[in-house]
Amino acid sequence: MKTDIKEITGKYGDRLYAAAFNVCRQCEDAEDAVQEGLLRLYKSDMEFESEEHLKAWLFRVTVNVAKSMRRSFWNRNRTSYEDYMDSLSFEEPSDRTLMDAVLRLPEKYRIVVHLHYYEGYKTREIADILELSENTVKTRLLNSRKILKADLEGWENE
């Protein structure tokens, strides 16, 4: 299938950004990760079988790039976590608490949680994207739920 970067950015840009931010917790790094993911798509000769295949590939690349950027030695003007969080418009006051709680999780838990709760991926699909075993994904999801349940009043048992 043909890939149009502009169209894909409009369609998936914010979602890729949310995933990347979930990994690096830094807005400029997250944007760079999304940009890099899209540039790799532009440069790639990959033949995508379907929209889902393309989407999963983009998430894998963007998340991997975001992981690599967490502690890179590159100079930039960075926005602090607090400043950025303060600049966001949340619909409900409890949303900020939820985002803080999720972003306090260990990185390897965060991205699993995000792909599950935000993107609606099943454990098998998350395992494919993150190149993990399905059992590892299940364990990380289970542990994350326990932590979130303990941290958040509104987090329900599943």
Add this chain to the structure above:
Amino acid sequence: MNKNEENYKRTFNALHLSEDFSERLEARLNDEREVKKMNSNTLHGFSRIAAAIAACAVTLGVGGVCYAADLGGIRTKVELWVNGEKSEIELEQDEMGYSWVDEDGENHGFGGVVCDEDGKEIPMSAEELAAHMNNEAAIKVRDGRQNLYYKNLCVDVTDMINADGSLNVHIDDPMNPYTYFSFFDITSEGFGCTSSDKPEAGVEYIELDASGLVSDDAAPERDEYETVGTFTVVGED
């Protein structure tokens, strides 16, 4: 959709790319188009060096993540300065570049590319990376103090760090031309750092005592190869 999913989605819907993202992406895509055009032309009529520099500039614009893809599981022994001591480290080549696990079980990954004379990116070898890393300075927390490590030097810089988490130091090392180090975002979690061969205008550098620095003949000088970009990742897993 259960309640947790609903709350999660509503919360993370607050995250959006910045307004100028598309514009910046378009500029990068234009750069890529130029590089493609340049690579498809012969180099008659303009200098190979100029072509390499143009390609390098594009690579740097990526935001610092440059690594070699599709490499597989090869291990190479190199000598690296770690916490002031030179250690023999076995680097494992993976799809991200190279990685090793230190004695504390912490995973370290790093990688980089160089430009050949045609401006093509070539993954740095383990030896090139080690030479590059051995010319870098690092700040780590030990016993609640921030220590700067450079080769065999270790200096407590806790009280030198500026309120904004920055620190500018110079280390007089005749074996390394890039000894003006500017650290930024220094926290207990990590730091960012750039190095330069000359002081940046208007920046005051603290001169660190380098009298105890060992001569490190094994590390080639940087101008033996042209570094485009490197990255370092330290993390769990």
